Amino acid sequence: MDVSDYTEALWALLPPGPAWSREDPVLTAWVAVAARRMAAIDVALQRLLAEADPYTALAMLPDWEASLGLPDSCSVATPTLAERRAALVARLTDAGGxxxxxxxxxxxxxxxxxxxxxxxxxxxxxxxxxxxxxxxxxxxxxxxxxxxxxxxxxxxxxxxxxxxxxxxxxxxxxxxxxxxxxxxxxxxxxxxx
Structure with a gap:
């Protein structure tokens, strides 16, 4: 959802009546700020879903690596982002044997x-x-x-x-x-x- 979706949702949630007028500049400003904040949270949640997948992780990449013991003694000195992600996937999918x-x-x-x-x-x-x-x-x-x-x-x-x-x-x-x-x-x- 974007800012306009959250703006409409917030206005729809307010009770009807003169106390909650759409012409009130203070209330309109509050709804606009709240809608922008909710849209930012929505974007952050979408990014967090992407971080749950090692193929697309970026901000959580160091946490993924730490939990899987990477980099290890066999890691390259300065791996690229793709190499780091590939190492994560390899560590997660390797069944051993x-x-x-x-x-x-x-x-x-x-x-x-x-x-x-x-x-x-x-x-x-x-x-x-x-x-x-x-x-x-x-x-x-x-x-x-x-x-x-x-x-x-x-x-x-x-x-x-x-x-x-x-x-x-x-x-x-x-x-x-x-x-x-x-x-x-x-x-x-x-x-x-």
Whole structure:
């Protein structure tokens, strides 16, 4: 409702008679102020409804984050508003678990569509000769393959001696995968095809 709606509602609520005349400037001013205030409260209530949804929260965003333990050690240093909202939604909708499909979903939510997983099986005599050799120690290891190398940087002539020849990866993805993977397992992340 807007100011005119509240003005009409207030006039309709007043009892009839000469004591409540619409020509009275004091009463008219009071109704106008009350109608503006009610319209402002109406707008504030509409905004409050939007704050109840993490997809649209703005004023309540710090409260949402505090209640869900965000930002955490895996958060980016200066996240955008969209990244903060996405982190809230991810925290609220993540059911947890140790299924490999869950880790593909996490990678997809972090901007890596097309991610896949690979398990490492111990070598046995039933495998083909071309099968890689993995010991029993590899049974708790698995790989998350993401299709694109992110933040890939090659060394240049201006690079220091201590700088790597090539560097890539996403520290947020690595942190979240390390935090979320089952305790006895090890996740390896490979970037690119």
């Amino acid at each position: 140790a299924r490999l499909a869950r880790f593909v979903q996490i990678a997809t939510a972090l901007g890596y569509p097309g991610a896949s997983t690979q398990r490492f099986a111990a070598h046995s005599c039933e495998l083909s000769c071309e099968a890689p050799l993995y010991s029993e120690d590899w049974r708790f290891s698995w790989r998350l393959k993401v299709p694109d190398a992110v933040n890939a940087k090659d060394s240049t002539c201006e690079s220091g001696v201590e700088d790597p020849l090539s560097a890539w990866g996403n520290s947020q993805l690595s942190c979240i995968m390390a935090r979320e993977c089952p305790q006895p397992s090890t996740v390896l992340i490979s970037y690119g095809a």
